[in-house]
Amino acid sequence: MDGDPEGEGEGEGAGGVLGVPHGLWLGWICFLFLVVGASPAHFWLDSGEIAAAGAELGVMHPTGAPGYVPLLHLATALPFGSLGFRMALCSSACMAGALALTISILARRRVHWALLWVIGLWLPLGLTFVRHGRVVEIYAFAGLLVMATLWGFDPAVGQARRVSRRCVGVLAAVVAAWGFGDLRLALAPAVALAWVLDWRRGEPWARWAPLCVALGSAVVVSLPLAATRGPMTDWGHPESLAAIWDHVQATAIRESFAVKLHGMGLRAYALHARASLGRLLEDLGPFGVLIALAAVSFGLSRPLSALARARATKDPEAKLSRFVDDDHRLMRWLGWIAAVELVYAVAINPMGGRDRQTGLALGLVAAVALGLGVHRWLIRDGRARLGARGWVALPLLACALWIPAGLVSASDIALTRSWAPHEWTHEVLARTPQGALLLSQSDDLSAGLLAARIIEGARPDVIAQPAQHLYREPTPWQLREPRRARILRAARGADPARGDAGRLVAVFEAWEGPLAIESPATMVLGGLAVPSRDGWGEPPLWVGELPPPRDALPPGARLPSQGSGRAGELPPELRAAVERWHGRLEARGDRRRLADAMCLWIQGRFAFAPDSPLRWLEAEAGYRFVLDEVDAEHPRALIGLAAARDRFGATDEAIALTRRVLEFDPERSTALTNLALYLSREPASLGEARELAELAVELDADKRVAWNRLIQICQAQGDQACVTRAEAGASAGAS
Secondary structure (H helix, E strand, O other): OOOOOOOOOOOOOOOOEOOEOHHHHHHHHHHHHHHHOOOOOOOOOOHHHHHHHHHHOOEOOOOOOOOHHHHHHHHOOOOOOOHHHHHHHHHHHHHHHHHHHHHHHHHOOOOOHHHHHHHHHHHHHOHHHHHHOOOOOOHHHHHHHHHHHHHHHOOOOOHHHHHHHHHHHHHHHHHHHHHOHHHHHHHHHHHHHHHHHHHHHOOOHHHHHHHHHHHHHHHHHHHHHHHHOOOOOEOOOOOOHHHHHHHHOOHHHHHHOHHHHHOOOHHHHHHHHHHHHHHHHHHHHHHHHHHHHHHHHHHHHHHHHHHHHHHHOOOOOOOHHHHOOHHHHHHHHHHHHHHHHHHHHHHHOOOOOOOOOOHHHHHHHHHHHHHHHHHHHHOOOOOOOOHHHHHHHHHHHHHHHHHHHHHHHOOHHHHHOOOHHHHHHHHHHHOOOOOOEEEEOOHHHHHHHHHHHHHHOOOOOOEEEEHHHOOOOOOHHHHHOHHHHHHHHHHHOOOHHHHHHHHHHHHHHHOOEEEEEOOHHHHHHOOOOEOOOOOOOOOOOEEEEEOOOOOOEOOOOOOOOOOOOOOOOOOHHHHHHHHHHOOOOOOHHHHHHHHHHHHHHHHHHHHOOOOOHHHHHHHHHHHHHHHHHOOOOOHHHHHHHHHHHHHOOOHHHHHHHHHHHHHHOOOOHHHHHHHHHHHOOOHHHHHHHHHHHHHHHHHOOOOHHHHHHHHHHHHHHOOHHHHHHHHHHHOOOOO
16 A cells, blocks of 8 residues: 555544544553552662662763663653652653654554554564563663664655655664664664665655764764763773774674674574564564564565466456556565564674564564555555454454463563562662772673662762673773772783683782672682681672682682581571561563572582582582572572583483473573583483584683583594584683
8 A cells, every 4th residue: 555645644533532632642642551550769680780870860881872872861850750760751751752653653543443443553563572671671662772763764744744754764773883883784774775765766754864873873972972971881981983983893803702693503493483473472472573573574565466367367457567556565565674683683783582682573573564564454455444353353453462472471571570680689788898999790780880870879888880891991980999999900901811800819818808709619710718607698698808808718619617617507597688688579571680609609619529429418508498489490490400410410400401491491501512512421311412502602702611511422422523613613702
């Protein structure tokens, strides 16, 4: 169908309610729905860092999402709610805008109002949609930019409004290309091709496009302007042209994941594709995915089918261009964006197919495709009115779309409305000694500490530093504090060949005073002595002193039993952690953080004496406690328990526990590597062990332990070529 040549065509009832377009009504409903479950503070992962950057107009991690930080800062001026809640409203507004634009694109095609409302009430039920619309994150902004680009380049836009709409589309695409790697690949080539074709046709908007590109690119200036102020959030300090380019291209992140991505193979891609499909099924429901896929397939092939039918009837005017309409042209855009997003999720995104950052754009384009496909089916007899078939089909369609998506996402409101990320950070700060060096490890705590310091001014006496970021060049703000500057300069001066261990040793040698560490494995890696009086602390924090006291035990020594329970039994620190957080972690996603912290604590404690049977008994008791009291399906705990059971001869139980992990987390390379070890002991299962080890190195080519397991199995099989290949892989930058 072709659009209205003069303006924004509207169908039967598509003019709106009380004179207000349906897109605006649905946008407001979506906004209110998201606000009800909006995060009261920062969320987990890197949400705290994004909130901190928004609060102080700083520079977040690459690509920096140029243009979004000023919006977050503007949201902090709202006169109600906490600062974190105000910035979460920015995500809600972006998501509501994306929905309104989606409905507007369909309304141009005279789609019936009932179908508009079915789709408009369906999209906000998707788990990815509702999650990103309720927390401080960047992906709602990405969704808005995608739909603004499609809205501007919609072939159904009338000639009278084409210049303004195309300019909006160019601006949105340029901002998206600077801020998001997947949208750079999806939108930049499509917009450039549209500009070249319309330039040759003499379209007026093509002359304005270079100016729009320049205006859209101006958002990049926000990065050096922010860095010049010397903020706390100043990732990469992008002041020079080279630093700005590296930041928006995410050069540091791409280099850190280069070995992992280059080592991926077909089986790893297949697993990522399966995870991507699973995420789409959660967001859209099975019927939503099937209908959208059918709509894209039929929409793209419709001109060819129509041409074949015309030629079969000996039509003398049968030409392909005659059957290409605006719906087909829009479907090309949708198909291209969906294809790029899928390839990005499966083969480029280092987080794998289960990561939700690419799912949002896919859901939005799928909704447009579904709307177009259902609309054409409803009017296939040529009637503009809905008819009896439509009034029967639409309620069934609503049930098929709303119920599966709603059932999946209904419980997420408990996670997004939780104060747990905020409380987690403040609990750590409350247990950190005065003037301590606090080395964090997880994104949850690292970002939370940054948000607490910037947004609330909490604990300026504490030197909080992510242990995994000691390799980075110190920023001007970091160098202004003498104690922080001393340890960061020491880390930068460490021998690069020694990697993270060398940097940690340098930091430990340079620091004097209290020390708090999130992961005891950090302490082990740095070869730090164990204080004999204070024990191990309580998850998620270990507290000590540098230089170590005279009565500290050397690395590898076993702690005395006093204060830490009897040898081989459940350490009381784990029980104390569960009691401390009882009733405060209601959502499963919150409890999983506690389970992670407890498992890391167990692993760190065990790593000091890995050959001690008592340590194995303590580890087994600890992992069982995590599974019984915190999270019965926690992968770290299941893998750890399996390793302990294998140590005591229960290999069959270890195999069963590890296979259980792979049932719901098939991309976890640690489970693959351990299962390969267990199976390699029997000649009959050596072949399966080889397959698992090969898959583990495809998924995590930067992990030396995966390569070592493959070497071991290839040696058992007598495959020298495989051994040579695995040894080369292990030496090619594996950690």
